[in-house]
Amino acid sequence: MERVCFLLQVRPERLAEYKERHQQVWPEMLAALSETGWHNYSLFLRPDGLLVGYFETPDLQAALAGMAAKDVNERWQAQMGPFFVDLDGRRPDEGFLRLAQIFYLP
Numbered sequence: 001m002e003r004v005c006f007l008l009q010v011r012p013e014r015l016a017e018y019k020e021r022h023q024q025v026w027p028e029m030l031a032a033l034s035e036t037g038w039h040n041y042s043l044f045l046r047p048d049g050l051l052v053g054y055f056e057t058p059d060l061q062a063a064l065a066g067m068a069a070k071d072v073n074e075r076w077q078a079q080m081g082p083f084f085v086d087l088d089g090r091r092p093d094e095g096f097l098r099l100a101q102i103f104y105l106p
Helices: 012-021 027-035 060-068 071-083
Strands: 002-009 039-045 050-057 097-099
Touching (some): 012 039, 027 071, 050 060
Antiparallel strands (some): 002 050, 002 097, 039 050
16 A cells, blocks of 8 residues: 655634535545555645644545546645635645655564
8 A cells, every 4th residue: 555645734714614624525525535555645824724634545546536537636725726825727636745754664
């Protein structure tokens, strides 16, 4: 499994709404993530809006491509995009900053 950790920055004025949206992720979105190889997916949010995401996948490019082909992902990304800064016109799933793994203790 490939371990993927990434960063995004949530707009401070939208933090409460962002957290609320993730208490009610659409069941079809959850199913699409599972079907396309996103496993052990977690989001962590710092009070200043720094978002750290982590998931495991057999193949990152296949997982991204699989979600890109899902209509539910298109709708979700369109709704989530305005919550973030510095995406420069990209969707959140295209604009996250992936962190390099430098240590792992299995």
